[in-house]
Amino acid sequence: MTVKEKLNKLEELLDIEQDTLREDAELDQLNQWDSIAVISLIAMYDCDFEKTVAPDRVKEFKTVKDIMDEME
């Protein structure tokens, strides 16, 4: 999966306008980053990448890149 594909997937998941999300964006600065986003992300890892990422691990993420690094 390319960087652009990952970003587009996250934009869709977090309901963010396409091609506006940046890798270095800080999650704390995103309005869409809330408890529902955390659950959506855990579900995405589970379904699309067949991996279980614990909520505590997701809560450690600081930037969009941290999310993308687990999308393998």
Next chain:
Amino acid sequence: MASGVLQNVEIKGIACAVPDNVKNTEEYNHVFGCECVEKFSSMTGVKSRHIALDEQCTSDLCYVAATQLMEKLKWTPESIDALVLITQTPDYAVPASACVLQHRLKLSEDCIAFDVNLGCSAYVYGIWLAGTMISSRNLKRVLLLVGDTSNFGINPNNSATALLFGDGGTATALEYSEGKDMKFFLKTKGSGYKSIIVPAGHARSRSKTNLAALDYELSMNGSEVFTFTITDVPRALKSFMAQFDIKVENVDIFGFHQANLFILKHLSKKLEIPMEKIPVSIDRYGNTSGESIPLTLVDALGAEETCEPIRLLLCGFGIGLSWGAIYLEMDKSVCLPMIYTNYYYNGG
């Protein structure tokens, strides 16, 4: 895995009573803001809920459901061998509400009556427990009552719980029936006991002096519960279905605990079950705790008059953490239509 087959037992009837009182999710816009409420509603699927009056207890809703079910089945009070009530909102700390209901339903003194404390997994545990009592050939008829008035003890300003739960009480009639069986599995993961908990109000907190009002309210770690639901639950279900060779195409209805719509859709995707086979009631009734499975069956089948067998896989999961499933066949017409009531007991 604790799993097996219960022989010679069948569900003869299911009834559900919910409070008349309805709350729409939009009514909370002024508390949490429109955007927050809309986002919550879209994720959980909850649009409205039936909420008990302050005087209305779980036992009252179960009483109404049981009375109408006994009347429909023509079950006389003295013919019932056991009454099992599963609730987390009993009438009193002690005695067991099942004993009060044995009296109110005018059941015989020879009737076994006791409470069990379980939530989201209550129905599958209850069917197993009642089924075991019958399958062992000692008892002929068991009345299983499962209900909760979960809005008792909820902080009205906590958006995670204030908009989620609905109240209801159900009655399920199980009877000895030659040749009928049920397959089950049950599991527990007590290490997650803090994921959904009311920390204070009982013995564990009696020596603590610095308790806050918050400690008496339901606390839920949504992401922890969610992770459990998407990992442990499908894994156990897959293994159960493989053990008993249950194929998705051989199940007519997957009666899942109505935790939230997002979870139902996720389970559908992960287990490759079409959503058409997973009835949804959370939109109009909210997350109805242990009674969500029978409530959903009543909602889906309550108008059915056709007598034909249907195959169901019922799965409950949540607080405890506790989960399990039952695979059974029953007649399509066993569910009574939904009962709406403001009844409550004045004798307590």
